[in-house]
Amino acid sequence: MISRLNRVLDTFIGKIERAESLDPIADKLSAALSKPLSPAPMRSILSGTPVGHPAHPAMVLVPVGSWLSATYLDLVGGTDGECAARRLVAMGVVSAVPAALTGANDWMYTSGAERRVGLVHAAGNYFALGLYLGSWTARRRQRVGLGKALAAAGSVTVTLTGWLGGHLTYARGVGVDTTAFEVVPSEWTDVFSEADLQPDEPVLVHADGVPVMLVKSGDELLAIGDRCTHRGGPLHEGTFKDGCITCPWHGGTFRVSDGQVIEGPPSRSEQVFEVRIRYGSVQVRRADEPGVLRGNPVS
Numbered sequence: 125m126i127s128r129l130n131r132v133l134d135t136f137i138g139k140i141e142r143a144e145s146l147d148p149i150a151d152k153l154s155a156a157l158s159k160p161l162s163p164a165p166m167r168s169i170l171s172g173t174p175v176g177h178p179a180h181p182a183m184v185l186v187p188v189g190s191w192l193s194a195t196y197l198d199l200v201g202g203t204d205g206e207c208a209a210r211r212l213v214a215m216g217v218v219s220a221v222p223a224a225l226t227g228a229n230d231w232m233y234t235s236g237a238e239r240r241v242g243l244v245h246a247a248g249n250y251f252a253l254g255l256y257l258g259s260w261t262a263r264r265r266q267r268v269g270l271g272k273a274l275a276a277a278g279s280v281t282v283t284l285t286g287w288l289g290g291h292l293t294y295a296r297g298v299g300v301d302t303t304a305f306e307v308v309p310s311e312w313t314d315v316f317s318e319a320d321l322q323p324d325e326p327v328l329v330h331a332d333g334v335p336v337m338l339v340k341s342g343d344e345l346l347a348i349g350d351r352c353t354h355r356g357g358p359l360h361e362g363t364f365k366d367g368c369i370t371c372p373w374h375g376g377t378f379r380v381s382d383g384q385v386i387e388g389p390p391s392r393s394e395q396v397f398e399v400r401i402r403y404g405s406v407q408v409r410r411a412d413e414p415g416v417l418r419g420n421p422v423s
């Protein structure tokens with residue numbers, strides 16, 4: 125039973141992921157959203173940069189929680205619960221706006237199969253929003269039965285779109301720090317020749333296979349992970365200025381001395397490396413304690 129359901133869902137999501145017919149719609153939507161969502165402060169806030177995690181998963185809690193609570197009251201609250209249910213539906217509709225904005229922002233940085241799933245996820249959520257708007261209107265007009273039916277349909281829809289959102293995160297890794305499973309050496313590791321370093325010119329080196337961006341800034345040698353935590357852009361190909369590196373893919377900016385994000389869309393900081401010179405060779409090692417999964421021998 126469980127494996128059958130799993131197979132059915134896999135087939136369903138596979139069809140969406142391969143549906144190239146969705147691409148022209150996604151292209152148009154992306155073009156329409158790129159201007160309003162591109163200003164730097166807006167991009168950082170919608171990406172969750174100030175709080176260190178993508179904002180969208182937290183923002184969806186309010187509308188989904190409000191709407192499902194309204195359905196619960198519809199089922200067990202009787203006439204006493206009707207007013208509260210109507211207010212919960214309204215709260216869900218209002219709070220869906222920031223949830224949709226953060227989701228649209230995250231979607232703008234996806235491509236291929238992820239972008240198609242994200243498009244269907246969003247379309248389903250807009251459909252649910254329409255159902256709940258209809259539910260609220262019907263309740264205001266004393267057509268409580270219709271309002272409850274529309275809310276029930278909305279509950280089913282947000283459950284399905286929530287599953288699609290879960291697929292994007294847990295199966296496709298959208299919103300996940302792209303360096304989360306990198307195993308970074310804790311021992312000093314030779315990575316480059318000191319003589320070949322040019323001031324303010326980032327270079328790509330590898331420490332036990334992990335890509336590291338190394339740069340000579342003034343008298344200092346600095347090193348952080350080269351793979352952008354946002355979507356994996358190669359930081360050494362970015363622009364190094366005023367001690368910060370700007371990712372060539374979406375313009376996220378990191379301070380190289382401590383790996384902190386200065387400007388979104390990344391929300392996670394970069395791994396920082398300690399650097400030293402030994403006999404003309406640049407050596408690096410991890411500067412902090414590894415997370416459990418980073419040290420997992422299987423990875």
Ligand code: FES
Pocket residue numbers: 233352353354355356357371372373374375376388389390
């Ligand atoms: S990959 Fe998106 S900002 Fe670097």
